[in-house]
Amino acid sequence: MSNLTKALLFFISFIIAMPGFCADFYNRNEGDYIINNFRFNDGNTIKKLKIHYVTLGNPKGKPVLILHGTTGDGNSMLNDSFGHALFDKGKPLDAEKYFIILPDAIGTGKSSKPSDELKGNFPHYDYGDMVNAQYQLLKNGLGINHLELIIGNSMGGMNTWLWITKYPDYMTAAIPMAATPAPMSSRNWIMRKMLINSIKEDPDWNNGFYTKQPEKFQTVYHYYDIATNGGDIAWQNKAYNTAKTEEILSDKLKERVSMDANDFLYQWDAARNFDPTQDLTKIKAFILVINSEDDERNPPNTGVMQKALKEIVAAKYYLIPASDKTSGHNTTMNANFWIEELKIFLKEIETYY
Template identity: 45%
Template sequence: DATKFFIVLPDGIGHGKSSKPSDGLHAKFPHYGYIDMVEAQYRLLTEGLGVNHARLVMGTSMGGMHTWLGGELHPDFMDVLMPLASLPTQISGRNRVWRRMIIDAIRNDPAWEGGEYKTQPPSLRTAAEILWFMSSNPALRQNEAPTLAKADEALDKFVSGYVKTADANDVLYALEASHDYDPGPNLEKISAPLLAINSADDLINPPELGILEREIKRVPKGRAIVIPFSDKTRGHGSHTIAALWKDELVKLLKETEK
């Protein structure tokens, strides 16, 4: 309820208007991890804005992973937690491999020039292509691109838009930042009620792995929901379609009113 609570939407380190490699240091920018990002946001709230408690900590995708970590690192800071499109486990399996594909493509690209390129290296296009591949579901992509020509057109349109604003060093650092993400060993430390929401067609966090169902049992006040596949879901991108999960958020806040 924006009429009752302040909503803070920070840009994490390395993203948006926050400090990042493309601001000038390029590959000399300090390497950061997810824990750095979570702690920076915590200090922004507590030291910068004077906030000593949050009604809700919520995030999607990388922000969902930050939500898991925040619940462990600062368990008394929030009333409730709601991570979306994430898993409470170290980056591994296919989720690690697609990240490595982009990381390796950039670092091994001669045009990257150790991070001191004057124009964006071709590997940024490779990064965009892999992100397009992983971010939706097969049914939606088939519907969007039902022929060879339409598939090429859809991919080219996404890539051309992505490379206009993205930066190879920023992408590289952002993907390497997940190296220290591993909430698994400390899930029992999360004391606030937590509702995790994923979608059945998420290629990055596929439910068939059973990780969410297994690990949520270790969160003292945790529960998990997997949104069924439908014509309204968008694979990993389902996390930004509020209509799919807003009722669960309303329910969570009502259940935890004080």
């Protein structure tokens, strides 16, 4: 063995041994499913709607659907604190035992979206359209007739609420996170509308047919991110005085957002008619609701979640306590805050059957 080979092997072993290093997921694959003449809820159609997806694990294992949040995609759920914490060998949803499906929702990732070519002519999809396309992917594209579990976060959590009310017999259990089964309203919707309106008021907007990205998009993106993520305690700890706060804000505003403004606007607007309240009694799956105490978009002190739970037969509610370790609406993307609850939930389902 040459000295160069020895050096390379040593370097590789050193990297693998480093804290936080994770090998790729077991049997990871990506693909596209084309839905011909897809009809949106607003009546518009697209001749070929592409839904991109990632799969992990054992195709013969129990299928688990993972749904991402706004501005994310399937791959965004495969970070250390979420994907590796759940799907690695020996973890609660070990990919060698389960079949994990992570689609890119309509308008996101590598699925069909406004920036592909249609721009302002792209149909104004909603969350119902997302769920409809996901169902067709699973049923017709992947041949899955029943899901063991759905886990969705934020927008994915709201998609999960629609899944379990629209297709109540299709899954055994579901975990909607960072989402409330109630109309899009109050400050959550007000801030989303402010985002949308600010972009549309930009001189370069041109009804979505801009030739350069509207500059207001850069500012409103950071505004919404700061206003609705991070957690009060964590923010106070890092922005502890005026000078430090100004420094953080200045650095934040220097960050250029690479996302397309149309794609961004459409994704936030898709929540406009979300409201599963009338269908909560249709739910048949076992439900574990997970929210965080410091979630800026779904504040638990409103009592909205508690009211909704009364309509569901088999639902548990876990509220992650706020601390200097939590991050507001983003808290649930760290599975370490709720992984023990997941283990208990999975055992309860297994015991029932």
